[in-house]
Amino acid sequence: MHLGMGKTTKLAGRYRLLDPLGGGVARPAFDELEHRDVTVRAVHVPPELRDAAVRDARRAIGLRHASIVGVLDVVVEKGEPWLVTESATGASLERTVLSRHPLPVLQAARVGVCVLSALLAAHAEGIVHGRVNPANVLLTSTGRALLSGFGFPDPGLSPASDLWSLAATLHFAVEGRPPGPAPVAGADPLRSLIRAMLDPAGPPPAEVVAETLDRLALDRSLDQVIASSGAVPIGQVVAIGLAVLDQLAAIHSRGRHHGAVHPGMVLLPAGGAPARLRSARVAGPPMPDYTAPEGVASQAADLWSLGATLFAAVEGRSPAPGAPLTRAGTLAPVLFRLLSGDPAQRGDLAELRQELLAVGAEAEGLRTGSR
Structure with missing residues (x-):
């Protein structure tokens, strides 16, 4: 049975869909082997790239961090690769900003602290996220931010590209729009940092970015x-x-x-x-x-x-x-x-x-x- 047709009730013999007729990119499921809630996501790639996509996605399985929605498994159903990830609750940064208003600087900096920490942990393992954007950042009820989207094919990007994308995400958080060709002006430290991270010459060292975000967010x-x-x-x-x-x-x-x-x-x-x-x-x-x-x-x-x-x-x-x-x-x-x-x-x-x-x-x- 094919998940895309809305008829499958179980994936790989263990991940039972809780909403088998539902649609969307992410599908809630229950892992009957480990007795836990999970989320399944399709990996859409051309057939000739599927083996490489599965291989790359499996590299992310061992990546664990308090601010990462972890990849638990990668399975192939009727030739289609699927990611199984931790189940996480929270509204996306994208939805929060669009439905309410841009975040205060303090909250945006706290988001930055969490996401940067997750990225640095991934980079230390040789993993580039490649998809850092407001839709992949979840804001939890406890004030933490979680980064999802790990395990999808890496289009050959460098760690510096993740820092650029983090800056664009923080720009969206405080301004309600992507940076575009003219990033926001402003003398406050967060906006100054965002502009520096978006510089075509490359971002500041990750240590400097982390120090600045820490100071703005927590200290x-x-x-x-x-x-x-x-x-x-x-x-x-x-x-x-x-x-x-x-x-x-x-x-x-x-x-x-x-x-x-x-x-x-x-x-x-x-x-x-x-x-x-x-x-x-x-x-x-x-x-x-x-x-x-x-x-x-x-x-x-x-x-x-x-x-x-x-x-x-x-x-x-x-x-x-x-x-x-x-x-x-x-x-x-x-x-x-x-x-x-x-x-x-x-x-x-x-x-x-x-x-x-x-x-x-x-x-x-x-x-x-x-x-």
Whole structure:
């Protein structure tokens, strides 16, 4: 029995169609072997390309990611290839924008974070999506975006083409139209990023795109927090210090240094997640107040810059020379050590981590004891 004729009730002997007379590209089904809901989709290609299409589609079966609607199986029924994918609920970005309105920048950036993460996972496995568009992006009720459409024939495109298509999709999300020959103007960071990704010369490095989307979607930088709210509580400063210290440890373990640690490079994600240190690749011009006195980038200079950053967080102001510590409390000895003019006196990462943990435990004890 042929699915296209609307008569088949089961595909490959296990995928029972839940709406056998229905039409559309995607058909709901139930996997009787694994006892799960799935979706089946036809792969329409010329007969001479079917074997290659099936082979390419099967490469996507092992691709798993929280933002990917995964391919579970590829079957051939009466010579026609079919994809079996995870069942996912949500309205497409295309339908959402056309039926309602363009997305706010924050929501569009969050869509970008999810889709880019999915694409980078695919590219790491040598898989190019090739069909990134608003119809293949699903918006879930929990606020996540899912990328569907994996497993269809790849027309020989490169990973850079996926980034261009992501930019066009984000353009549609915020403007309600494709970019066309004249992408939208606008000085805000998301629109600036979209224009850069659509540049015929090629998109920025994926790492830069990810950093920018992360900042727009989920994070506020530490300097923004200080500017809007002033001094940060000691317990939170310690948590920031520990998170950045761990990331510096990973960098230093490779014999490298960061070279641009300052409050604008420390991102504070929503929901209490650990602080993240942005890549030095997206650093702006040097920040004198956060540059070690020796003036040479090094691992020891990273620690001085970390001390200056934590000083700014706990005091609510930049660490100008001679500025007193009035709010640091038990954190003060750690800051004095980090801000030493002698690089050898700044300690090693393991010692500093233990000192920060002790300060954090004391701060937590004081906080809970005062309730």
